[in-house]
Amino acid sequence: MTDLPATHPPATNPHPTGPHVTDQFVTDQFVIVGGGLAGATAARTLREEGFAGPILLVGEEPHPPYERPPLSKAYLTSGSDRESLFVQSAEWYSEHEVTLLTGVRVTAIDRSAHVVVTGDGMRLRYAKLLLATGSTPRSLPVPGADLDGVLSLRTIADAERLAPRLAADADVVVIGGGWIGLEVAAAARQRGARVTVVETTTLPLQRVLGREAAQIFADLHRAHGVHLMTGRSVRELRGHGRVESVVLTDGTSLRADLVVVGIGVWPAVDLAVEAGLTVRDGVVTDASLRTSDPDIFAAGDIAEFDHPRLGRTLRVEHWANARDSGAVAARAMLGQPAVHDAMPYFYTDQYDLGMEYRGYVEPGGYDRVVFRGPKGLVDGKTPQVMVFWTRQACVLAAMNVNCWDDGPVLERLVDAGHNGVGVDLDRLADPTVPLDSLLDPLPHR
Numbered sequence: 410m411t412d413l414p415a416t417h418p419p420a421t422n423p424h425p426t427g428p429h430v431t432d433q434f435v436t437d438q439f440v441i442v443g444g445g446l447a448g449a450t451a452a453r454t455l456r457e458e459g460f461a462g463p464i465l466l467v468g469e470e471p472h473p474p475y476e477r478p479p480l481s482k483a484y485l486t487s488g489s490d491r492e493s494l495f496v497q498s499a500e501w502y503s504e505h506e507v508t509l510l511t512g513v514r515v516t517a518i519d520r521s522a523h524v525v526v527t528g529d530g531m532r533l534r535y536a537k538l539l540l541a542t543g544s545t546p547r548s549l550p551v552p553g554a555d556l557d558g559v560l561s562l563r564t565i566a567d568a569e570r571l572a573p574r575l576a577a578d579a580d581v582v583v584i585g586g587g588w589i590g591l592e593v594a595a596a597a598r599q600r601g602a603r604v605t606v607v608e609t610t611t612l613p614l615q616r617v618l619g620r621e622a623a624q625i626f627a628d629l630h631r632a633h634g635v636h637l638m639t640g641r642s643v644r645e646l647r648g649h650g651r652v653e654s655v656v657l658t659d660g661t662s663l664r665a666d667l668v669v670v671g672i673g674v675w676p677a678v679d680l681a682v683e684a685g686l687t688v689r690d691g692v693v694t695d696a697s698l699r700t701s702d703p704d705i706f707a708a709g710d711i712a713e714f715d716h717p718r719l720g721r722t723l724r725v726e727h728w729a730n731a732r733d734s735g736a737v738a739a740r741a742m743l744g745q746p747a748v749h750d751a752m753p754y755f756y757t758d759q760y761d762l763g764m765e766y767r768g769y770v771e772p773g774g775y776d777r778v779v780f781r782g783p784k785g786l787v788d789g790k791t792p793q794v795m796v797f798w799t800r801q802a803c804v805l806a807a808m809n810v811n812c813w814d815d816g817p818v819l820e821r822l823v824d825a826g827h828n829g830v831g832v833d834l835d836r837l838a839d840p841t842v843p844l845d846s847l848l849d850p851l852p853h854r
């Protein structure tokens with residue numbers, strides 16, 4: 410094993426950007442492990458905040474950090490170019506003297522030496538270390554899951570394997586009716602494939618949205634010709650080398666040219682576990698994203714952080730959390746009093762439906778779901794509608810479908826709700842009542 414004091418990109422590195430880092434700087438080198446959105450945002454924030462020391466960003470994938478959301482949307486339907494996915498252009502890293510090591514896996518952290526070890530034998534010193542290793546898809550624990558034609562979707566490579574197989578006459582079976590599964594189902598229908606979604610609960614997305622709002626997505630997919638098989642799971646996949654059919658627990662057999670497994674992800678916490686950091690559901694941090702080692706931080710999908718406004722710990726597998734937590738971790742690494750207190754936020758796009766969701770509510774942690782607008786499709790199209798999850802008249806979470814102008818007021822409603830401020834739910838449900846008037850002092854109550 411070579412013991413490198415500096416961070417020369419190896420000759421094989423496809424993106425040999427960044428300066429030659431000499432010994433004198435190495436003691437203040439900041440290392441980021443994981444080239445996703447959280448890692449890239451952290452690197453950018455460190456420079457924006459004036460950090461002049463060396464920054465080394467190590468990522469296992471062969472690309473500069475990129476955004477994953479388009480992979481299950483436009484990248485599958487219209488094949489956007491790779492560069493449009495990059496968080497920052499490939500040149501940004503050299504222009505900002507951030508050494509980017511792509512195609513390099515970190516295999517261990519030697520905490521006492523303040524060193525990370527890579528798969529190809531480099532030892533890279535850090536003063537502060539950020540872990541932003543993201544998630545990996547869960548594999549399907551049934552016979553036949555290793556057949557050709559059984560794919561999952563996390564990376565550019567996955568999307569580029571998947572896209573050409575979404576042909577007009579293909580039979581596509583999507584296993585798992587979560588966000589990724591439904592977005593792939595929508596993309597496959599848009600490409601003309603015949604699509605079946607298999608989901609163990611009664612409705613896709615029921616675990617995250619509850620029955621009332623999950624119905625919106627079930628109706629949408631049925632209206633676009635997706636065959637939803639709910640309340641069932643998969644017993645085995647059959648085929649001769651290539652997948653040919655999916656056998657369900659009730660004995661149903663579905664023809665399949667392609668199977669997409671979307672049954673959730675595992676946070677990539679192995680490095681943290683092996684380094685002896687505190688790990689529960691994710692890598693445990695305080696509100697500043699500092700782990701149980703004061704020189705090591707965690708951000709993005711892997712961080713299980715203390716959320717000061719919600720008064721609980723949280724781990725979030727969404728885009729906005731990766732962006733925001735990457736920035737907060739960078740500031741905290743610089744010793745600034747940063748806390749990660751943004752309300753959870755996520756979005757999806759499927760067919761003619763665009764949606765944002767903000768807030769937090771535990772499954773069953775609400776007593777009323779309020780619709781502001783139609784509950785179903787109107788003339789076969791997704792209408793503008795908002796849905797609110799409330800407890801004792803406090804709005805804990807809000808979803809806006811096909812309406813985009815009310816983000817700030819929705820944020821205020823959710824904030825107020827989490828501070829115990831209630832609203833009149835009949836007026837909340839009435840689209841003629843301006844949303845911002847709901848937070849006025851409440852003479853009518």
Ligand SMILES: Cc1cc2nc3c(=O)[nH]c(=O)nc-3n(C[C@H](O)[C@H](O)[C@H](O)COP(=O)(O)OP(=O)(O)OC[C@H]3O[C@@H](n4cnc5c(N)ncnc54)[C@H](O)[C@@H]3O)c2cc1C
Pocket residue numbers: 442443444445446447448467468469470476477478479480481513514515516541542543544562563564589677680708709710711725726727728729731754755756757758
């Ligand atoms: C197809 C898809 C669509 C999505 N759509 C949406 C959406 O519409 N809305 C939304 O809110 N969210 C969406 N998400 C979720 C969002 O993209 C993730 O929450 C976000 O990417 C997490 O960012 P991250 O930086 O924590 O991790 P990641 O993006 O997973 O990046 C982590 C990187 O670290 C690398 N890595 C891991 N271990 C090591 C190691 N030991 N050494 C070196 N490198 C390592 C990985 O290879 C990976 O490149 C989607 C995700 C996917 C996969």
